Amino acid sequence: MMLTLRPAVAARTAFRQYARAMSTQAEPMVLTSRSESGKVAILTLNRPKALNALSTPLFDQLNAELEKADADESVRAIVLTGGEKVFAAGADIKEMKDKQFAEAYKNNFLGTWAKLADIRKPIIGAVAGYALGGGCELAMMTDFIVCTPKAVFAQPEITLGIIPGGGGSQRLVTLIGKGRAMDMVLTNRKVSGVEAGQWGLASRVTEDGQSVVEEAVKVADGIAKFGVVAAQAGKEAVNAALELPLAQGLRLERRLFQALFATADQKEGMAAFAEKRKPTWTDN
Known part of the structure; x- marks a missing residue:
């Protein structure tokens, strides 16, 4: 004999099955x-x-x-x-x-x-x-x-x-x-x-x-709170010290230092220091 569920009961059963299935799915790692x-x-x-x-x-x-x-x-x-x-x-x-x-x-x-x-x-x-x-x-x-x-x-x-x-x-x-x-x-x-x-x-x-x-x-x-460009350049310079001989590392550091003078953040940071105010970084 086949048991026929009423619509409301069938809906609740389906929901419980769905909930069980969802609960067994892997959570994000x-x-x-x-x-x-x-x-x-x-x-x-x-x-x-x-x-x-x-x-x-x-x-x-x-x-x-x-x-x-x-x-x-x-x-x-x-x-x-x-x-x-x-x-x-x-x-x-x-x-x-x-x-x-x-x-x-x-x-x-x-x-x-x-x-x-x-x-x-x-x-x-x-x-x-x-x-x-x-x-x-x-x-x-x-x-x-x-x-x-x-x-x-x-x-x-x-x-x-x-x-x-x-x-x-x-x-x-x-x-x-x-x-x-x-x-x-x-x-x-x-x-x-x-x-x-x-x-x-x-x-x-x-x-x-x-x-x-x-x-x-x-x-x-x-x-x-600091500029993104300087932060990334600092990370690059420190990481380079793990792989490069000292002379090459110093050369890379100096080039990165010099390159930052082409950024708007360097101009803003030094101007803010001279004017005794907080800098407003643009990450450029």
């Missing part, structure tokens, strides 16, 4: 918001049940949002965070465990995970809780890190029979020196937020209990 000023894009990793484990789909979304923010003229700085509890507790092992060399090599596995380094606008990493493995590497890809005292940085890949693959061994040497980098890579040493600040891995460490996201946004809003 990267949440986007803006600071109160509207000038800072806040990108939040959103895999809380997996402690923000990093995966290729997550990076696909992150890269897309970073490119949007970089192209948006209203955005002057970016904050990247995992929230107030965890930044990212490493790469998603489920995605990696069965990979073979040929597949990883042909598809350039992890190659797309470093696109953050191509973004021209300033990026601040706001780190609370774990920043392990790929999470530590992602944090180091930002222009500088603000962290909590209880944040934990580590490169535990050796416990899995591998080494860092997202720049950990390279960026750590630049930031904290060879000995400390070796210590972290070879012994799975965990570094607290306090130590990270002392070592130069983090630029700023919040007070205990202070919101790391709010502090990072505050710093980013400070950057947003």
Whole structure:
């Protein structure tokens, strides 16, 4: 015998089925918001049940949002965070465990995970809780890190029979020196937020209990008050120091410095200083 639902009952049943289907759909892996000023894009990793484990789909979304923010003229700085509890507790092992060399090599596995380094606008990493493995590497890809005292940085890949693959061994040497980098890579040493600040891995460490996201946004809003051209030129000059011999780096810095004299913001900034008033930037 076939049971026929009344229209109202059928409608409610259909709605419940639709609601269940919607609730099981994957939420965005990267949440986007803006600071109160509207000038800072806040990108939040959103895999809380997996402690923000990093995966290729997550990076696909992150890269897309970073490119949007970089192209948006209203955005002057970016904050990247995992929230107030965890930044990212490493790469998603489920995605990696069965990979073979040929597949990883042909598809350039992890190659797309470093696109953050191509973004021209300033990026601040706001780190609370774990920043392990790929999470530590992602944090180091930002222009500088603000962290909590209880944040934990580590490169535990050796416990899995591998080494860092997202720049950990390279960026750590630049930031904290060879000995400390070796210590972290070879012994799975965990570094607290306090130590990270002392070592130069983090630029700023919040007070205990202070919101790391709010502090990072505050710093980013400070950057947003300056001219975009000068901010991007400053970022380019500092990044060049990581790759160029000193003489070439000094030459690039000097050329960028000289080039800024062709901008309206240089004229406005120096005129405002001489006239003892606040400058009005036009980003030209």
